[in-house]
Each structure stands twice: as C-alpha cells, then as structure tokens.
Amino acid sequence: MLLLNNSTDKERDGIFLRRIAIFCLVGCVHFLLPSVLAAQSYGPPFIPTQGTFRVLAVFVQFQDDTWDDPCPSDSLLGWPSNRHSIPKWALGEKFLAPKKAKKYSEGSLSDYFAQMSNEQFHFIGDVFPILYLTPQPFAFYTDKTKHGRGFLSTQIIDWLDENGVDFSRYDNDNDGDVDFILFLYRHWQHKILTPGTSYQGISGFGFSKSITKDNKRILGRFPGSGTMQRGNYTLPTSRSIVTHEISHYFFGAGHYSSIGEFGIHDGNAFCYAMSGYEREKLGWIHPIEIKRDTLLSIPDAITTNTYYKIDLPNSSDYFLLENRQRISIFEKGDCVEGELPARGLMIAHIRPRASKAQQITWIAADSTFSENDKGEASDALRAGDSLILKPLLHSRSGTAHDQLSIQVRVLRQKANRVIVRIKYKPTVNQ
Ligand SMILES: [Zn+2]
Numbered sequence: 120m121l122l123l124n125n126s127t128d129k130e131r132d133g134i135f136l137r138r139i140a141i142f143c144l145v146g147c148v149h150f151l152l153p154s155v156l157a158a159q160s161y162g163p164p165f166i167p168t169q170g171t172f173r174v175l176a177v178f179v180q181f182q183d184d185t186w187d188d189p190c191p192s193d194s195l196l197g198w199p200s201n202r203h204s205i206p207k208w209a210l211g212e213k214f215l216a217p218k219k220a221k222k223y224s225e226g227s228l229s230d231y232f233a234q235m236s237n238e239q240f241h242f243i244g245d246v247f248p249i250l251y252l253t254p255q256p257f258a259f260y261t262d263k264t265k266h267g268r269g270f271l272s273t274q275i276i277d278w279l280d281e282n283g284v285d286f287s288r289y290d291n292d293n294d295g296d297v298d299f300i301l302f303l304y305r306h307w308q309h310k311i312l313t314p315g316t317s318y319q320g321i322s323g324f325g326f327s328k329s330i331t332k333d334n335k336r337i338l339g340r341f342p343g344s345g346t347m348q349r350g351n352y353t354l355p356t357s358r359s360i361v362t363h364e365i366s367h368y369f370f371g372a373g374h375y376s377s378i379g380e381f382g383i384h385d386g387n388a389f390c391y392a393m394s395g396y397e398r399e400k401l402g403w404i405h406p407i408e409i410k411r412d413t414l415l416s417i418p419d420a421i422t423t424n425t426y427y428k429i430d431l432p433n434s435s436d437y438f439l440l441e442n443r444q445r446i447s448i449f450e451k452g453d454c455v456e457g458e459l460p461a462r463g464l465m466i467a468h469i470r471p472r473a474s475k476a477q478q479i480t481w482i483a484a485d486s487t488f489s490e491n492d493k494g495e496a497s498d499a500l501r502a503g504d505s506l507i508l509k510p511l512l513h514s515r516s517g518t519a520h521d522q523l524s525i526q527v528r529v530l531r532q533k534a535n536r537v538i539v540r541i542k543y544k545p546t547v548n549q
Contacts, residue, residue, distance in 0.1 A: 163371035165342035174244035269325030320348030463499030
C-alpha cells in the first residue's frame with residue numbers, strides 16, 4: 120500500500136508538474152482490508168488470461184474540473200478540461216477494439232494486451248460514446264457520510280442503464296456477474312473520494328451491495344466488476360494506470376514493489392510494458408533455459424517475446440534476462456512521461472517463494488537498484504558491461520562452500536540485439 124504526496128497545491132504548480140506526474144501517476148491505495156482478505160481466500164487471477172475478454176469503458180469528468188497543464192490541454196493528444204466530451208485519443212478504435220482482430224490500433228489497450236500476451240489474450244470492448252459530466256461539483260461526492268465514490272459509481276451505472284447499455288455483454292464467462300467496467304476519470308484531487316487516502320486508481324467501485332442490471336450483477340468490491348482511475352490525460356497515461364489496476368485482477372492485492380517502471384505491478388511507478396516475470400506468470404511467454412556456458416544473441420524482449428532464464432541448483436530462485444530496447448510503442452511515453460528509463464540487458468532476480476513484494480528485483484548494472492528506485496539508465500547492461508551473479512548471496516539461503524557464480528557479459532550490441540556471454544564459475548568460499 121503506497122500513499123502519495125497529496126499536495127494539490129504542488130499539482131497545480133506548473134513547475135512541479137513533471138516531477139509530480141512521475142511520482143504520482145500510479146501511486147495508489149487499492150483495497151480496504153476486508154476485501155484483501157476476501158480476495159486472498161481463493162486467489163488470483165480473477166479474470167481470464169486467455170481468449171477474448173470484452174469490457175466497457177466509461178469516461179467521467181467532474182463538472183468543476185478545470186485542471187489543465189501543457190499536456191492535458193493538447194486537443195489531439197490530451198484531454199482539455201473544457202472539451203466536455205470523451206478525449207479524441209479514445210475515439211473509434213484508438214483505445215479499445217470492439218471485436219477480436221489480427222491487428223489492433225497501435226497503442227490501444229487491445230494492442231497492448233495482444234502484444235504482451237503473444238496474441239493469447241484479446242482485451243476488447245466498447246467505449247461508451249458520451250462523457251459522464253457529474254451533475255454536482257467534486258466536493259459533493261467527497262463527503263463520505265452522505266455520498267462518496269460508491270454513491271457516484273451507482274449514479275453512473277444507473278445513467279448508463281438509462282442510456283441503453285446492455286450490461287449482459289460484459290459477462291464473458293456467463294456466470295451472472297459483469298466482469299469488467301473501466302471508469303476513466305479525467306482528474307480528481309488527491310485527497311478525495313475516500314478521505315484520508317489518496318490514489319491514482321482503485322480496483323473496485325466503492326459500493327458494497329451488488330447492483331443488478333440486465334439480470335447481471337455488478338460487484339463494487341475487489342475483486343469485482345472492474346476498476347476506477349483518474350489521470351487519463353493522454354493515451355499513454357491512461358494505459359499506464361489502467362494496466363496497473365488490471366494487474367491487480369491478474370496478481371491480486373499488494374505489489375511487486377521493486378519492479379519499478381520495468382513492469383506494471385509496482386504501485387508507484389509509471390507502467391510501460393510488462394516485465395518478463397509478469398508475462399511468464401500469466402503463461403504468456405516461456406523463457407529459454409540456460410544451463411551451461413553459452414553465447415547468446417538476444418533480441419528485443421517486448422517485440423519478439425524472447426527471454427532467457429538461469430535456473431539455480433536446489434532452489435526455486437532464478438535469474439530472468441530480458442533485452443529492453445525501447446523500440447515498442449509501449450516503452451515510449453508522451454508529453455507527461457518520458458520513455459522507459461533504461462535500454463539494454465536487464466537481469467531480474469526472481470524468488471517465487473518470497474513474499475510478494477520481494478518476488479522480483481532487478482540486479483542493476485551499477486548495483487544501485489532499490490525499492491525506491493523507479494529505474495534509471497544505468498540499470499541496464501550495455502556493450503562492455505559485465506556482472507557476476509552470486510546466487511547464494513542473493514537467495515540468502517544456507518551456508519555456502521563451493522558457491523556458484525555466473526558471469527554475464529554483454530560483448531556488443533548488434534542492431535537491437537545484445538550479444539551476451541554467460542560463464543559459470545565455481546568459487547570457493549573462505
Ligand atoms: Zn496497485
């Protein structure tokens with residue numbers, strides 16, 4: 120659970136815009152404790168990870184939301200506050216494709232999940248064409264005792280119903296529950312809808328009693344019928360927060376808190392593409408095992424789905440190697456965010472049996488990666504860089520005598536490939 124620096128004054132100050140945007144974009148408090156416990160009783164993933172999954176996306180703006188800064192005010196790439204209709208970047212099939220297809224609009228959510236899943240998961244759906252402009256100002260909904268976000272969610276659901284939405288379209292598995300609605304708020308102030316906490320998005324709608332529409336139940340708690348999120352100023356910022364909130368339906372409560380900007384399940388970092396570990400967990404990629412000294416030519420991970428893993432003897436731990444070349448559209452940013460912070464070979468230390476927060480961390484080329492680090496250029500190994508992996512030191516287990524160490528050296532870069540030499544060496548401890 121991560122709380123934000125929730126100074127709205129800073130947020131309004133253009134000087135701080137970029138820094139605040141980076142810091143806050145996906146910071147979130149997602150769950151109330153009872154829902155966490157309920158969620159863990161049967162475990163994630165809570166939505167399918169294969170096949171076609173249809174969702175409903177609804178854009179929402181508070182009537183007194185006039186917050187604009189250079190990026191949101193761009194009429195094509197942003198979402199100006201005075202537009203009072205859904206953003207241009209969400210029109211047509213730019214945000215969601217209505218049908219399963221071989222190819223989706225580049226950069227859309229459908230394109231994102233098709234690529235991350237290696238074409239196994241088709242995240243499609245309908246964008247409701249009308250903006251929900253709240254009939255009351257923001258302050259009306261922030262009074263928890265009378266109104267709150269749960270109240271607002273029910274108001275929007277009633278409005279969708281009156282405006283012809285057939286909720287039965289979104290029960291993909293036909294179990295009687297609406298599977299997924301995305302409430303995409305333009306902006307809200309940090310302190311907001313649940314007083315005392317602040318978040319960019321939340322995996323639930325804030326009401327406890329289910330609502331029935333078209334003979335389908337809409338569930339307001341997590342895991343329930345979707346997510347709500349603010350800060351949908353541009354397509355990349357929207358994709359960042361939406362993919363993060365969806366990641367809770369894949370991986371449950373809590374975060375991979377040392378994944379930084381190289382994955383989507385950190386909770387306090389901008390989300391570009393998914394990490395190899397996240398993709399592997401969902402069965403979307405299958406890393407190639409390395410067992411002995413070898414020379415590898417590793418292509419870009421995101422665009423080729425190629426990963427290598429170094430298994431460790433007598434351990435469930437392993438190292439996952441991915442070449443992140445920042446050539447995918449999902450590793451590029453926009454006027455709010457920059458691009459993926461590093462380019463080159465990334466090495467993740469995976470500990471599947473550790474607590475969730477500790478399951479993945481990066482072994483930075485410059486040895487400086489920490490939980491507070493979202494990622495920096497010096498994390499990746501570039502031509503000429505090498506490091507020694509010492510599994511027993513990393514796994515914190517046992518007493519070591521003949522300890523294995525593995526040298527990883529990037530010999531050179533050839534176009535978008537990195538040429539990597541892996542060399543095993545037994546070393547004798549004192
Ligand atoms: Zn989160």
